[in-house]
Amino acid sequence: MNKRKTIFDTTLRDGEQTPGVSLTNEQKLKIARQLDKLGVDVLEAGFPISSQGEKQNVRAIASEGLTLDVCGLARVLPKDLDACIDCGVDMVHTFVSTSDIQRIHTIKKSREEVVTMAVDAVERIKEHGVKCMFSAMDATRTDLDYLTEIFRAVEGAGCDIINVPDTVGVMSPSRMYNLVNSIYKEVNIPIDVHCHNDFGIAVANSLMAVEAGASQVQCTVNGIGERAGNANLAQVVMSLHSIYGAKTNINTEYLLETSKMVENFTGIRSPPNTPIVGDNAFAHESGIHTHGVLEQSDTFEPGIMTPEMVGHKRRIVVGKHAGKHAVKKSLDDMGIETTEEQLDEILVRIKDIANKGKRICDADLHAVASAVLGRNLGQETIILKEFSVMTGNLTTPTAVVRATVGDEEAVASNFGVGPIDAALKAVEEMMGGYTKIKVRDFSLEAITGGSDALAEVTISVEDEDGRVVSAQSASADIATASVDALITAINILLEKKKLWTMQ
Structure with a gap:
């Protein structure tokens, strides 16, 4: 634990494989910049051979001039390897199935053929002067003697780091320790681990792997990824720092900021009781x-x-x-x-x-x-006069809000993905000249039945200093309830702001 551990982030590759998640090129670039700011060591930008668009995304990230190493994923096939190299990545992560169940039923190759393919892939990568990671896919269900054989072979071919993936998330922490420790005693290059969360123990397995000798952990922001996801980056990092006393290059003060960005772009919200970054964590x-x-x-x-x-x-x-x-x-x-x-x-x-x-x-x-x-507390800084929303299948949702803010009348309009989004953005814009606020959380619940159901909206707003205030409102009109709750929350927030300013 005295040696610095490195963090390999695969949010943009395995994370984007979360069912229902699809990131735009601009979103991927923003996440890549944020991960660089966070201090991850290696960023797996994507799988270039999978599509022309994916290849363009990986190339764009590789040309960003980031401090971290940009990595591309490739099977042990020349066309995959060349696609990665063409993108100008710093590292190629090449993989092949090694377990009998995957080798026999998917790639239909003998053990000897797989070793040859792996060695050829590593040599091809190193001929281009690029760092190489070799991954024995489904390593945790692979015969240990054979796994050791293939890892020794790629080490001899010049591989820089080997990856031990728990591809289907079936390891227990003690078995993960034993496996990684056995490999650690047989090879002389760094070991990386990639754990899936099918039984909710990806973080535990990752930490046990580090105890056993692994020096690098693969993670995703918020633990997103295939099926039940991957090892959660924040949980791995803070466990390493705070429990184990290990060092990483992660700037931990940006963990929550990074989590929220990925939430917004993917639409996958973390439960409030999520460790480290959940709303209820502290x-x-x-x-x-x-x-x-x-x-x-x-x-x-x-x-x-x-x-x-x-x-x-x-x-x-x-x-x-x-x-x-x-x-x-x-x-x-x-x-x-x-x-x-x-x-x-x-x-x-x-x-x-x-x-x-x-x-x-x-x-x-x-x-x-x-x-x-027995008295009114505080003064309403904002008094809503009126608001209107225009929406429809041929119209971009647009909202106009008019209110008295202090002694002045203010009017603002904005667009949104829906009428509520447009209305809330209009209020935020209206407040822009007075204070910077943003909607942090929004929830909606029907509290009566029928098409005319009464809806209850709960909103939390946050100012530029991180103060958070929540408010609720109920109405048969969802947009009305949303705007009323937002303005109530802002009024209370402004009262708090005055108090803090006086202090």
């Missing part, structure tokens, strides 16, 4: 937990990993399990002062609402505090 609701965290953060957090290390923020959430300390902290953040008796009453009312199955938003807490204190 969120606390339980009264016992929030009390402890507010006194000393590592009472109920790992301590060896803080939210700031990964670009995250700690959140105190008010809900049915909340205690006085959490409610008081949230009220303090809003600039609302109470007596002990008022705080007790606010807590009782909040729990009554939560016990009915309702999620408590900042707007709810604000409204309850207003009722208990």
Whole structure:
């Protein structure tokens, strides 16, 4: 663990093989630049032989002038190898099936033929002065003696690094350790691992492989990929850093930022309880937990990993399990002062609402505090006057919003992929001259049945300083509920901003 471990990212290759995911060339370039900023060592840009468009994408990334090594994937076939080399990549990752089940039923080659093909491929790559990684596909279901034989053969041909893939995700952590350690004792070149998450243990298998001697781990952002996906980059990296004390080149403060970019481009959202980058990764609701965290953060957090290390923020959430300390902290953040008796009453009312199955938003807490204190708290900076949305199968969804912002009237319009998107973007644009805000989360739930169902919208907004506020609204008109919730959230956020500015 004293030696620096390297991170091989395959988000743009295996990650894009996630069913339903298809990235544009521009999106791939943006992700590649972000991964370079993050500090990954090798980026697998794609599989050039698969299509002309894929080859163009790989060539474009290879010509970006990134600090990291750009890698292309290729079978052990001359046309595949040449397609990668033509793209100007720094490394070619070539692979061939080695397990009996794949070798016999897919490529229909003998063991001897596979060894020859692998050696020829490595030699062809090295003749062009390019780095070479050789992967024994389905290595974890390959006979160990034969696997060792083929790895020794490619090492002799000049291969730079070998990959041990758990192609169908069937290894247990202890078996992964034993396999990699056996290979580590037989070869003299670096070992890389590529673990799939079919049983939810890709990260564990990857870490055990590192314990056994592997020096490089293949990951994807958010763990996306074929079937159940690949080893999650953030989880692998933070485990290496915080639990093992190992070093990588990853700039961990960009982990959340990178995760959100890939979420937006792929449409694959991470559950809130996702480790490291999930919305709840550093969120606390339980009264016992929030009390402890507010006194000393590592009472109920790992301590060896803080939210700031990964670009995250700690959140105190008010809900049915909340205690006085959490409610008081949230009220303090809003600039609302109470007596002990008022705080007790606010807590009782909040729990009554939560016990009915309702999620408590900042707007709810604000409204309850207003009722208990018997006065309006704060001032509405934005007052909606009107908004309209135009949409249809022959029309690009367009929204126009008119509101009073402070003492001025503001009007904004914008386009979107749908009427709600257009309306929210119009409000964001309208606020552009006052404060930078963005919609962080949006959820919609029908709370009655029928075509005229009442819909409840929950929105979280974030300002440029990372402060987040949530609000809800319900209406039979989804666009109306969305705009109302957004403006409520912005008003509360602006009140918080004033308080923070005064402090």
